[in-house]
Amino acid sequence: MSVRYGLLALLDEAPSHGYNLKTAFERRTGGSWAINIGQVYTTIQRLERDGLVESLGSSAGDDERREYRITPAGRAQLATWFENPVVAEAPARDELTIKVLLAVAAGDVDVTALLQRQRRASIEQLQAYTRRKAKADPKRDVAFLILLDALIFRTEAEIRWLDACDARIRSLASAAAAPPTAGSKETDG
Amino acid sequence: MTTLVELDGAARWFGAGHTQVTALHPTSLTVGAGELLAVMGPSGSGKTTLLSLVGGLDKPSAGRVVVDGQDVGSLKPRELAILRRRTVGYVFQDLNLLAGLTARENVAIPLELDGRSIGEARAAANAALESVGLASLGDRFPDDLSGGEQQRVAIARALVGGRRILLADEPTGALDSMTGESVMRLLRAHCDNGGTAILVTHDAAHAAWADRVVFLRDGRLVDEAHPAPNPELATTAP
Ligand SMILES: Nc1ncnc2c1ncn2[C@@H]1O[C@H](COP(=O)(O)OP(=O)(O)O)[C@@H](O)[C@H]1O
Numbered sequence: 001m002s003v004r005y006g007l008l009a010l011l012d013e014a015p016s017h018g019y020n021l022k023t024a025f026e027r028r029t030g031g032s033w034a035i036n037i038g039q040v041y042t043t044i045q046r047l048e049r050d051g052l053v054e055s056l057g058s059s060a061g062d063d064e065r066r067e068y069r070i071t072p073a074g075r076a077q078l079a080t081w082f083e084n085p086v087v088a089e090a091p092a093r094d095e096l097t098i099k100v101l102l103a104v105a106a107g108d109v110d111v112t113a114l115l116q117r118q119r120r121a122s123i124e125q126l127q128a129y130t131r132r133k134a135k136a137d138p139k140r141d142v143a144f145l146i147l148l149d150a151l152i153f154r155t156e157a158e159i160r161w162l163d164a165c166d167a168r169i170r171s172l173a174s175a176a177a178a179p180p181t182a183g184s185k186e187t188d189g
Numbered sequence: 190m191t192t193l194v195e196l197d198g199a200a201r202w203f204g205a206g207h208t209q210v211t212a213l214h215p216t217s218l219t220v221g222a223g224e225l226l227a228v229m230g231p232s233g234s235g236k237t238t239l240l241s242l243v244g245g246l247d248k249p250s251a252g253r254v255v256v257d258g259q260d261v262g263s264l265k266p267r268e269l270a271i272l273r274r275r276t277v278g279y280v281f282q283d284l285n286l287l288a289g290l291t292a293r294e295n296v297a298i299p300l301e302l303d304g305r306s307i308g309e310a311r312a313a314a315n316a317a318l319e320s321v322g323l324a325s326l327g328d329r330f331p332d333d334l335s336g337g338e339q340q341r342v343a344i345a346r347a348l349v350g351g352r353r354i355l356l357a358d359e360p361t362g363a364l365d366s367m368t369g370e371s372v373m374r375l376l377r378a379h380c381d382n383g384g385t386a387i388l389v390t391h392d393a394a395h396a397a398w399a400d401r402v403v404f405l406r407d408g409r410l411v412d413e414a415h416p417a418p419n420p421e422l423a424t425t426a427p
């Protein structure tokens with residue numbers, strides 16, 4: 001989805017050919033979103049099929065040299081994309097959410113330890129992102145910094161969610177450990 | 190790496206017998222020069238207790254706390270006061286800036302208490318304010334500064350006079366993300382220049398500026414994080 005609109009946005013500026021589009025796309029996205037040239041050609045073919053871009057001239061069969069430009073229909077679709085908010089496609093279907101849900105249900109999995117292992121891994125990731133942020137130049141590397149912020153805040157949100165799971169489980173455990181009638185703690189829990 | 194802070198089986202409990210609360214179980218930890226350490230953990234897990242021990246605001250019930258080579262538990266009140274004025278700076282959660290004093294006067298307090306001349310204290314306060322990017326706001330009163338600026342005054346006061354160990358208890362709590370980031374850049378710079386900082390925070394994005402993150406839970410250190418070696422940025426496009 002993003003590659004499709006990314007290429008449209010680049011072609012909206014000037015006609016271009018596949019290899020240029022690949023390098024420009026990677027530069028725009030902070031130098032860290034690698035796409036392969038095959039993906040560029042497949043995407044362009046679909047855009048052409050849908051009438052959103054057209055090929056200039058006819059260097060038949062030679063993918064590398066063929067230049068493309070955006071059509072009015074392509075321009076309209078790009079504008080619509082920028083004007084509309086992005087809505088998440090499938091919430092809560094990621095592996096981590098499912099793992100935690102299953103661990104809670106399983107009963108014999110140490111959920112607290114699982115959450116802490118995940119928290120540590122996420123913080124370590126966050127530390128690595130932050131090191132790169134600390135080294136980046138706030139003026140020259142704006143695209144890169146915006147991308148890093150996206151990754152950082154997503155990871156931070158994941159950690160907050162882990163903390164919330166943890167707090168929920170703790171409050172359940174402490175409610176279970178303090179029954180309304182005191183003084184019946186002979187058996188070990 | 191020179192060790193600036195060491196906890197050696199340090200513990201702190203309150204009360205006795207049946208009502209005793211153990212805020213910190215015996216804990217060992219060292220923090221070196223140049224290191225930024227973050228402490229995370231749920232509320233009530235002992236973070237403030239640990240920081241107060243390092244800052245000499247409190248003494249361990251057992252074990253030792255050694256700060257810049259001095260065993261904090263065995264210092265006399267006068268020696269502790271000197272340690273706090275010359276070596277360890279503390280940024281409190283609620284900042285503790287004095288409303289009736291200007292930013293510069295607030296920053297100069299530790300040096301004046303330490304018996305330096307007014308001129309000397311003033312010059313050092315100006316230098317500290319400059320290091321936190323507030324050179325032009327020295328004459329303002331705390332109420333006329335934004336939250337982020339007050340925060341930086343509190344940091345300048347904690348660092349004034351070249352104190353090497355900075356302790357901060359949730360200093361970025363109420364700051365927006367860019368302001369919080371600028372505070373973290375200050376702490377990072379302090380450590381990159383050979384200082385040490387211990388930051389208590391519940392904010393993972395701020396903790397991530399640290400070289401090491403330790404996790405407290407029910408008064409015990411339970412885990413430790415170090416930066417991942419190869420950060421995966423947005424991978425290949427879907
Ligand atoms: N002066 C005190 N008297 C009794 N209990 C205390 C005192 N200070 C802290 N505690 C208890 O010690 C535990 C740890 O507190 P604290 O270090 O403030 O936690 P945190 O900063 O992680 O929220 C808590 O259970 C708290 O109630």
Ligand SMILES: [Mg+2]
Nearest residue numbers: 236237238358
């Ligand atoms: Mg606290």
